Amino acid sequence: MADTGESSSGANCLEKLKSYVRTQKGLILAAEIVVSLIVLICYAASLYGGYSAVAICEMIFSMVFFGIFMMELDKQFVLVNWMWSDLFRAGIGAVLYLITSLICVIGGAGDGARIAGDQVENSGLRHSLHVFGLIAGLLFAYDTYTIFLQVKSTRQHTPASTDERV
Template structure:
């Protein structure tokens, strides 16, 4: 019988465990979890249409989690993954905050809608923090790879 534990590459579960322990993996896992909670809250609400944002953001976070976990961003070089992730997180933060404020203000009498709005504000903060960390990464990459300047004309 062949020994399957002595393989050269780590299994998917091992990669998942090790990636969740990183800062980026933890942030993406938190985005997925909070988006799932928001989907449940808005599904229980009278106004279920607001769950579309949470569904889209959860799917995008899951896609980026899978890409970064499997190191596909280093293999697929056609897309600039850092800038794509920056736009995803920035747009998610803005949309979550706007949608949550709308639901928080207009959600009187609907407890599930208010709960979804509160979790939406938390998700907006998580996405904003993700945007901030990605921005710092872009800023540090620019400083390290600045083009040399020549004073001669």
């Protein structure tokens, strides 16, 4: 006799995945993972593979936060302030992606694979059609902005009392 508990928990996890990806935060995190993978592939094919460390770290951090938020572990482990942790993760990711992408765009004139991660060459003319590193930086910056708006909305300031009797 087969245990039906395992298939039911697998289906439950798949349903959580599908429903979380439909949310704004889930879609942003999924996009961050995909764009980080594209940037990782472009940097890995480059002569300068050292830049791939940013893509690897940010992809792993995005996957970890995706799993935490998807499984709603942030509501169970209240010792960590997940919103601020996610804000720092996204902010640092935006800054690192923008810095490394700008370095590769400016200094990568001789390496075709590195330029492919940042620019598309067509008939010797460099067209800035898809700059994946900059797109990733902007995506992480947008995530930082949305998290900042959440932090700002959750911090409800009550005005100080101006009553002289107090």
